[in-house]
Amino acid sequence: MAKLGMGVVGVGTMGKQHAQNIRCLIPDAELIAVADADLKRAEQVASKLEIEHFYDSIEALVERKDIQAVVVVTPAKFHGAAMRVCAQAAKDIFCEKPFTLTVEEADEMLDIIAKAGVRVQVGHVRRYDPPNVKAKKRIEAGEIGDPVIFKSLARDPAPPPVSYMASGVNGMFFQDSTVHEFDLGRWLMNDEISEIHAYGAILVFPEAAQFNDIDTALLSMKFSRGTLGAVENYMQSGYGYDIRTEIVGSKGTIIMGYLQQTAEVVLTAEGAKTDIVDHFLVRFADGYLNEMRDFVQTILADREPKVDAFDGRQAVAVAAAAERSYREGRAVVVQNRTRNSRPVSRGMK
Numbered sequence: 001m002a003k004l005g006m007g008v009v010g011v012g013t014m015g016k017q018h019a020q021n022i023r024c025l026i027p028d029a030e031l032i033a034v035a036d037a038d039l040k041r042a043e044q045v046a047s048k049l050e051i052e053h054f055y056d057s058i059e060a061l062v063e064r065k066d067i068q069a070v071v072v073v074t075p076a077k078f079h080g081a082a083m084r085v086c087a088q089a090a091k092d093i094f095c096e097k098p099f100t101l102t103v104e105e106a107d108e109m110l111d112i113i114a115k116a117g118v119r120v121q122v123g124h125v126r127r128y129d130p131p132n133v134k135a136k137k138r139i140e141a142g143e144i145g146d147p148v149i150f151k152s153l154a155r156d157p158a159p160p161p162v163s164y165m166a167s168g169v170n171g172m173f174f175q176d177s178t179v180h181e182f183d184l185g186r187w188l189m190n191d192e193i194s195e196i197h198a199y200g201a202i203l204v205f206p207e208a209a210q211f212n213d214i215d216t217a218l219l220s221m222k223f224s225r226g227t228l229g230a231v232e233n234y235m236q237s238g239y240g241y242d243i244r245t246e247i248v249g250s251k252g253t254i255i256m257g258y259l260q261q262t263a264e265v266v267l268t269a270e271g272a273k274t275d276i277v278d279h280f281l282v283r284f285a286d287g288y289l290n291e292m293r294d295f296v297q298t299i300l301a302d303r304e305p306k307v308d309a310f311d312g313r314q315a316v317a318v319a320a321a322a323e324r325s326y327r328e329g330r331a332v333v334v335q336n337r338t339r340n341s342r343p344v345s346r347g348m349k
């Protein structure tokens with residue numbers, strides 16, 4: 001079978017990882033080129049990965065006929081523009097989360113993608129994290145009865161550099177970070193989040209105030225069939241990258257996630273010591289590889305992606321509702337739509 005010719009656009013922290021996985025660990029794919037608005041960065045990554053072609057724009061990259069699929073890993077503000085260029089050039093797309101920053105742009109993208117007839121997979125990596133994959137299978141097999149409560153917490157070790165927020169291209173906390181939990185909840189509960197009440201605060205990173213952002217969030221949510229969810233998202237654990245999820249069912253519970261990275265415990269008179277997961281590239285190393293492998297196989301086999309543009313759109317809608325809820329101080333109904341339809345609920349509570 002022919003290999004899938006691929007290009008990666010935006011080779012910063014996350015893009016470099018995807019490019020490296022494609023180049024070194026996915027034999028069914030061939031990394032043809034990378035592009036970055038910072039040409040020097042594109043050149044450095046191309047040189048490190050020993051590939052010939054690098055560009056300073058997505059427009060230049062999609063001109064290549066030997067590229068069939070493009071991985072969009074720019075900051076979120078540019079996802080829509082990049083996907084438009086790919087759709088126009090008839091390239092299939094892997095787009096990092098969040099799909100877009102606004103629901104309006106997400107809806108536009110669904111139309112553009114459908115008209116162009118290209119496939120889109122969204123980088124909601126949690127769906128490819130081995131413990132979560134196992135949990136999903138157990139839930140589907142009925143091992144914990146009916147899922148009743150979705151609980152999740154996500155704590156970053158430390159806030160990002162101030163320049164990350166100052167750039168204004170990554171969306172606020174709900175779009176950039178909590179969006180992972182929104183997609184995970186939808187997927188594990190096999191349902192839409194219909195209503196959300198978000199509390200947010202600036203408790204550890206005062207710099208967030210000047211960017212109208214927050215560093216701490218607690219959210220309560222209702223799913224459309226009446227089940228419930230609770231999410232904590234926090235920027236400064238001070239000890240590591242802590243991601244844990246629990247699904248409580250009518251006959252049992254599944255706990256996903258772990259804190260200890262290495263299977264080693266040091267026991268001395270002072271007590272017991274282990275390491276702690278310190279970075280998302282470490283915690284989700286398997287997930288990033290698994291999602292890209294699946295994307296490559298999906299496109300080569302002419303199938304539809306498992307986490308697609310519609311899923312990306314729904315998670316963006318939950319993030320928008322969360323932001324609105326936080327700013328207005330009340331529960332908000334999510335602007336969900338059904339697959340292949342216009343938005344079904346634009347109402348507010």
Ligand SMILES: NC(=O)c1ccc[n+]([C@@H]2O[C@H](COP(=O)([O-])OP(=O)(O)OC[C@H]3O[C@@H](n4cnc5c(N)ncnc54)[C@H](O)[C@@H]3O)[C@@H](O)[C@H]2O)c1
Nearest residue numbers: 010011012013014015036037038073074075076078096097
């Ligand atoms: N799934 C995950 O766990 C995860 C983790 C981190 C980041 N991400 C996502 O990946 C994306 C990138 O994040 P990052 O942390 O790598 O950011 P980054 O700032 O490290 O890298 C972004 C790169 O894109 C380039 N760029 C900016 N605008 C561009 C444009 N218009 N065209 C081409 N290149 C452009 C920048 O020069 C930079 O090299 C974001 O959507 C982010 O949310 C996902």
